[in-house]
Amino acid sequence: MGENIEFKYTVENGEFQRAGEASSDVKQKLKAMGVDPSIVRKVAIAMYEGEVNMVIHANGGEITVTVDPDKIKMVLDDVGPGIPDVEKAMEPGFSTADDNVRSLGFGAGMGLPNMKKNSDNINIDTTPGKGTKITMEVDLKEA
């Protein structure tokens, strides 16, 4: 241990069929590394919500996952439309998803709240018209 391990993923635009592939891959890798199942679950859920958001709102993007001895860090970087009102977007139930997204069972406005719930630290850096960078950390200590 001691060395940081990094995984990188590209999330494609509009690829609803593939949404979740990056999160599933991270889940399997963390499991194989022997990370506590409850921590793996938090990472998988938080990252999947972010991945789906990228597909729905941001024309895809890049995800970098870093595992160090203390925590798992996920950086989700997109060049989408940005979030005009982050506070509003964090409210459970607030959604700007269209009917197509809703017909698939998403778009209930639970994504960001769920990302917050499943991470120990979340930072949202967004500029309308430029993109959004979300950094989430899940502690490896105290399962």
Next chain:
Amino acid sequence: MKVNDLIKKDLFKVINEGSDTDREIGKVFCCDLLSIAMGKAPAACCWVTVMGNINTLAVATLTDAAVLILAENAALDDAALNKAKEQGVTVLSSADPIFDTALKVYESL
């Protein structure tokens, strides 16, 4: 009750036998809105839903559900079935509505 015990009871049709049928089933969880399921489905749950698309499989995998049951004979499309096989998720099917399906599982736990 383990997943393979539930399969053996023959209450439901087996759509896909997953890779970890030796797992203990925890709570029974009913929900069709994936947004909610993603936040609320407990690990090791038996998830009963009528939503059978590929994203259902992603949610089942990532929330670590023990078994997925499609109520009302809801169909699993090909992409979703392939995903179930690929991820080793056990998927069962029931002709009954969600409540009755969940109750059957609950009563056998």
